[in-house]
Amino acid sequence: MTTTDETRTDLSQEDYGVLLGGTDHKSVGAFCLALAFLFLLTGGVLAAVFRTQLAQPKLDVLAHKPYLQLLTFHGSFSFFLFLLPAWIGLAFAIVPLQLGAPRLAMPRLAALTAWLYVGAAGFLIGTAFAQKGAPTNGWSMDYPVPIHGIGGHAVDLWILGVGLAAVATVLGAVNLLTTALRMRAPGLTLARTPMFTWSVMVSSAVFLLAVPVLIAGLIVLYVDHHMGAHVLRANRGGDPDVWRTLFAFFAYAAMWATVFPALGVVSEIFPVFAKAPLFNRKTAMFALAAAGTLAFLGFGSELAGDPAIPQTLFTITSIMILGPVALVMLTWLATVALKRKPPALKAPMVQALGLLTCLGLALPAMAVMEALARGGAGHQSQWWVGAWHQLLVGVATFGILAGLYYWAPKLWGRHLNAGLGSLQMLAVVGGVDLAFIPLLIVGAQGMHRRATTFSSDSWTAANLVATIGAYLLAAGVALFLLNVVVSVVLKRGMVATDDPWEGDTLEWATTSPPPAHNFDNLPEVRSSRPVHDLREAEGKDTTGGPPPEPSPELVEANA
């Protein structure tokens, strides 16, 4: 039909990439992801360097100040420039497809979000070139709180960089929530929303209400640091705990909010590869929402030692959040167990299983840390580093990798290499376990969270293992990036069919990769598994017939 073809040409002209001002949600998402992985790599390399300093007692690889500078860069890059843009980017790319929508609710706002992250990256990198050198105060800017005069202009740049990343995250969350609330396909009720989209809604809601509190804190920090105010200076009528509390409210909620979408990704992968609906799906949805609510109630545990904080209350709430998270995990296990048939071990499922082992170890580590928070030892020790990294690397980061294996057909039209994927999964799981479990041991023995060296011989073995683990983890990330380069950039990956995994949700009803307008036809949505329903209906029509032949182009492309 002429009209249709003309319209399509017009639309495809818009698909010239975000670099030139394009607003297609898939390219904006891919752009955010590319930026994020650049900073995962940078943050990872920095971690490997300062872990080298801690490989043996009393090493001189890094002096005190550069160690703390690298530590600050590592935390700021990994959270504000990797975890936040990576999840926002993956959600930008996938959520409209899962909803059967042609685009995000506000496409230009999405492009603005991506560019704000670039601006944030510019400011945060700029701190390295400030006159007095990069900040040494940690990613939470409280070691010590940089009141007027401490840290120089580097701290101003840090505030501006983190502020831009915060604004970008708020705008991304507004965009994703509006899309999920207003642009669902006919029949796709909230209760039928795919698990990944639901988890993105929960974490967007958390970002929406928690990240602005960081902005408030940054405003106070800026007037104190740059304009000579005394809100944070204890001997002039102020209180540094104002910044610490505002930051903790943000950080505790936002760190959990980067974990929820990973739970959403695995809640998509397990049912598809087990060929069964997610066991007790509504319970899983409710559990995610409950965890989202509890993410606002546990921040006081991050302030252990502050006498103004009702520690018992926060200990209870910060352990309670582990309950719904474990419940989501149990629905995955029940989905596979009740099928009584092992799931297909394809690349995304392999990654999901790796994530599952990390989550299983992270939950008890978090529980013990929160239970002992009252003593104040846990949160200022390496235990904090170990437990949170098991979650943030072993679950949040791993979830992004698993999601990319699962949705590679929709992002690039090709599969990532499965063999390389299995090797990378082993490296990441081994890396997370070796790098972070030993930190629990030395943390329990009192090694400080920001120690730049140590002298105790009894900590040597654990620290050496942790350093080897950090290298292994870096190798895992490098393997993943190699896989993307080989499979996607060099186009050596298998060309994907439209629905290679026999998926359940609407993104599998369109081509791989989808056209600029996403869908030519939408199947009718009558359950949470519309594409599965469609396949069943079609299967009934051709009972006993042979499976459809793959198209000649596909056979040729894969030859």
Next chain:
Amino acid sequence: MSVAEETLALEAGDAPVEAARPRGISNVATLLFVAADFMVLIGLVAGYYAVRSQSFTWPPVGLGTYLPTMVALTMGMTVITVQWAVWAISRDDQRTTLAALGITIFFALAILNGQWYGLAHLKFGVGAHPYGTFVYVLTAFHMLNVIAGIVVLFAVLGRTVGGEFSADDHDTLTAAAIFWQFCNVAGLVAFAVLYLHP
């Protein structure tokens, strides 16, 4: 085209799914953005009370309440005038909508002017004492929102002049009103915190 018609058209293969803009996007997005903006205010107010609880004498200086009260009363008036604009457009009354928006923008400029005058005549700087810092920070936070609000109201005024809104289709105007009401809430909270219950 309604959602049902849209779907039928798709199934018939008539057009790709680049359909009419779904309704209510600007309202929902504005509500969500306002929720986030409100959390910035909550964070600042929480910081204010945390510092206040540490202090023996608060506020360290007395501030005149005449000008802030006048500004707050003006905000109270725009609560009504901006709703008047929404009410008028939902009855397709373009001229009343224009009048209501014009009056709202006039009041908004008066609010901005009053606050600027107040800040410019304070007898202490931003770093004098924590109370003073919060007077500047909370007022400036409100003023930034008011400036954004005035830009939005002008944009909506222009579109009303161009006859873009009708009783059936005035999502953007409603969204502008939602944002302006948030500006009023932010201003009144700052007024209550700084002057009524310092």
